[in-house]
Amino acid sequence: MKKRILILGGRGRVGSRVAEDLINFTPEVEIVVTGRKASPTLPSPDPRMQFLELELAEENQLKSAIESVDLVIHCAGPFHYRDATVLKMCIEAGVNYIDVSDNRSFTLKALSLHNLAQEKGITAVINTGIFPGISNSLVRLGVEELDEVETIHLSYVVGGSGGAGITVMRTTFLGLQRPFQVWKNGQWEQVKPYSDREVIPFPAPYGKLGVYWFDMPECYTLAQSFDVKTVVTKFGTFPDFYNYLTGMVAHQWPPSWLQNTAVIEFLSQVSYAMTTVTDYFSGIGVAVRASAQGYKGKKPVEFCSTLTHENTAIAAGIGTGSVGQLLLTNQLNKPGVWPIEQALPTDLFKQTLEERHVTIESEYLAQV
Incomplete structure (x- = not known):
C-alpha cells in the first residue's frame, strides 16, 4: 500500500518544494497538501497529490487529517507563532512527524515531548530544511x-x-x-x-x-x-x-x-x-x-x-524531503523528538544528497 503524507502549509514556497522532493524520490506515496483557502493550483500535477483546505486552529479537522496519514510534515510557519499542538496530536495518533521549524522557543516546546514520543514509538525529527x-x-x-x-x-x-x-x-x-x-x-x-x-x-x-x-x-x-x-x-x-x-x-x-x-x-x-x-x-x-x-x-x-x-527553497525541500523519504522507507526509525543532527546518521545524510546530486565540499584547513 502507498504511504500517505500530510504536508501542513504544503502550498507555501518551502512546503511545495518538500512535496516535489517526495514525489520525485519516494514513488509509493500519496501526498495531501493543506492550505487555508481552496485553489486549483498544486505543487505538482502528479495524480498522487491532492489538496485539503485546513485551518490549523480547527483542531477537530486537524486531528482527523492527522489520523488518516502515515507521516505529518509541518511547514506552516512562521514558527514564532506556533506551539506543539500538531506534534502532540501526531504522538497521540501514532503518526511520525517532521517539521521545518526555525525558532528556539518552538524547538524547546517540541523537545519537551521527547519522552512521550519515545513511549509511543513515534519518531519526530525537528529543525529540518536547509x-x-x-x-x-x-x-x-x-x-x-x-x-x-x-x-x-x-x-x-x-x-x-x-x-x-x-x-x-x-x-x-x-x-x-x-x-x-x-x-x-x-x-x-x-x-x-x-x-x-x-x-x-x-x-x-x-x-x-x-x-x-x-x-x-x-x-x-x-x-x-x-x-x-x-x-x-x-x-x-x-x-x-x-x-x-x-x-x-x-x-x-x-x-x-x-x-x-x-x-x-x-x-x-x-x-x-x-x-x-x-x-x-x-x-x-x-x-x-x-x-x-x-x-x-x-x-x-x-x-x-x-x-x-x-x-x-529547493534546498530546504531537499533537507526535509530526504528525511521524509528515510522515514517512509524505514531506513530511519528512532522514537523520540530529535533535532536533525541527533536523528540523521552521516551515511544516510550523504546518501540522500548524492541521490539529489547535491555536492558537499570538505577540507582540513590546518595540517593534521
Missing part, C-alpha cells in the same frame, strides 16, 4: 572527523529572497526582536541580534561576505548535541547592502517598534518588494559553511564543509 537542517548535518559530519571539538562555527548566506516567499522576511525581522543566549566558552552568554559582523569566505558566486549573530534553534541544540565549548551561528544576505539595512533596523529602531506586529509586517512587505527586483542579479541561492575546530591526533585542526544551491 538552515537549520542540512547545516546541522554538515556540523555532525565535521564533529565526527575530529577526535575533540572545541568550537562549531556555522555561517549562512542567502541571495535576496531565497525564493522562499514573504515568510522568510517575517522570520528575519521577528528574529531581531530581542537579545538571545549563545554558548560561548562553556557558558551561556547574551548577544544582540545582527551584531558582531564577521567576514566569511563562501564558495562562488558569493565570495567574502559579512555575517551576523542570529537567533536560530541550532544555537541551543548543537550545544546540547555535541561536547563543545562554543557554538557560533551567523547569518547574512547577498547583496551585502541588505545586511546594513537589517542592522540599522536591529540597532537603531526603538525596541517597541520591533515588538509591533504591524511594523514587522510592513518591514516584511517592503523587503520582499525590494528583493523581487534585486533577485534578478543576486539570485535566490544559499551557501552554508560549517566549521569544526579542535584536535585530531593531538594536533589542532579545523575541518570545514560547504554546500551551495541555486535556490534556497
